[in-house]
Amino acid sequence: MTPSSCILRSNEHCIVFLDMDLQGRRRAAAALVAAVAAWFFLWFRRRSEDARSITYGPMAERDRERNSNLRFIYESDDVHCVNLLRMRRAPFFQLCDLFRSRELVVDSIHATIEEQVAIFLHVVGHNQRFRVINMTFRRSPETISRFFHQVLYAVGELRNELIVPPSxxxxxxxxxxxxxxxxxxxxxxxxxxxxxxxxxxxxxxxxxxxxxxxxxxxxxxxxxxxxxxxxxxxxxxxxxxxxxxxxxxxxxxxxxxxxxxxxxxxxxxxxxxxxxxxxxxxxxxxxxxxxxxxxxxxxxxxxxxxxxxxxxxxxxxxxxxxxxxxxxxxxxxxxxxxxxxxxxxxxxxxxxxxxxxxxxxxxxxxxxxxxxxxxxxxxxxxxxxxxxxxxxxxxxxxxxxxxxxxx
Incomplete structure (x- = not known):
């Protein structure tokens, strides 16, 4: 066997060896990826099962209390309405209808215009903090703050027609x-x-x-x-x-x-x-x-x-x-x-x-x-x-x- 043929055969063995090593590393990497994916799948599934078992309190009971408080405000007589909202029922509902017709305030999935206006009037009428009246309206302070500023803007839009020069x-x-x-x-x-x-x-x-x-x-x-x-x-x-x-x-x-x-x-x-x-x-x-x-x-x-x-x-x-x-x-x-x-x-x-x-x-x-x-x-x-x-x-x-x- 000539030296040149020996060198050629040796190179062929090296190439085969390198190919086998690359394939093994690919298989190992694929196995590792599969293992990690399986671990994340099991972790996410267990987390989802744990989340479904968590309860956040009687949401339905809070809604019932809120609706009861709002009905008391809306359906009470003028005396109670003035005490709570600082105006009688007629101007209150007409103000809400005006906001609705002009889309200055809009009904949301969770709160009507009447509730949003009632929150605003409750704050300005009694100078109460947002975190205080959330017990009455069963809303978070952030939600009350958002409704408050929306109604404040809507009331300001009525300036040119309600504050006018005298006769x-x-x-x-x-x-x-x-x-x-x-x-x-x-x-x-x-x-x-x-x-x-x-x-x-x-x-x-x-x-x-x-x-x-x-x-x-x-x-x-x-x-x-x-x-x-x-x-x-x-x-x-x-x-x-x-x-x-x-x-x-x-x-x-x-x-x-x-x-x-x-x-x-x-x-x-x-x-x-x-x-x-x-x-x-x-x-x-x-x-x-x-x-x-x-x-x-x-x-x-x-x-x-x-x-x-x-x-x-x-x-x-x-x-x-x-x-x-x-x-x-x-x-x-x-x-x-x-x-x-x-x-x-x-x-x-x-x-x-x-x-x-x-x-x-x-x-x-x-x-x-x-x-x-x-x-x-x-x-x-x-x-x-x-x-x-x-x-x-x-x-x-x-x-x-x-x-x-x-x-």
Missing amino acids: ISVHPRILGSRRWNPYFKDCIGAIDGTHVLARVPLKMQAAFRGRKHTITQNVLAAVDFDLRFTYVLAGWEGSAHDALILSDALERADGLTVPQGKFYLVDAGYAARPGFLPPYRGTWYHLREFGSNRPQNQRELFNLRHSSLRVTVERAFGALKNRFRILDNKPFHPYKTQVKLVLACCILHNWILRHGQDEHVPTEVAWTPNSTDTLPEPEHSPDNGTWAQQRDAWAAQMWQNRGSSRV
Whole structure:
């Protein structure tokens, strides 16, 4: 055998050996893959069997309790509905129908529009946390939060049709009163600011701490003589002066406008200027300040009649805070949401008044002004001379025509 033939035979044996080794490794790898697949199959099957044996609690019982609570809300009388949802049954169901027709809120597989709106009203009406009312509605805090913000957005979409400028015609309340007609015949409402408790980060609290030494946002609102809000500007810091906020409202593109020849009643913290009529400063104002005494001069008489008409805006604020307790307590929401909630509550207030007043609206006879809200603040600008003279002319005319009545 030649050396070359030996080398050739040796190479053939090496090739056969390498082929056999590669095939063995392939078989071993295939066996390993099969074993791993079998192990995962058995593990997944056992896990599935264990999962089927787990119970998460009486879901059906929770549903029954939820439905029972909702039926109690929906089917109760107006008294219970006002206590729970802060409005009567008629405006509640009509509001839900409006959201449904415009698709602002939609029914889900698990919750109707009525339930979602009821959750929102429960939160703003009683200032309760999401994790508290989940025991009533049997929903998770995350679900309640989602429904809450959906309804908050829907209510905000009604702003342009529920918060509208007042009528420029003489209001029947003024037209039929000797005390106010003809002096206030061009008055279309009253403007005032109110402080709503706020929650802001620590670094912002100094700006939001007003004269009451509490953290608040200052809300400016105009109200007509039917107690409806006709303009609302929320979000200003509690330390901001009312006159500054009014200037901002007048400068905004979509801000407050005063029709030509008309005016609003304002308190002594504002300056007398065309469109805005304050009382005389340093003079008795509210009826309770007079007691059993009668006005002794034309300024006192003017202030008393001015107060008796401007009390409308104070009553509107009182009704708003009495109805929606979230505005009169420390809120639990981010500040941007707090500002939206002020506007939403004013919108709902107007919606409710479309269906008649209820016990949350204080009567004029029973209303007692809050002295801490009506104290005049230092003025930022002097009175307009022409407008101040007009006020003097009205005051003199009132005093001359007072007759036997001085109120």
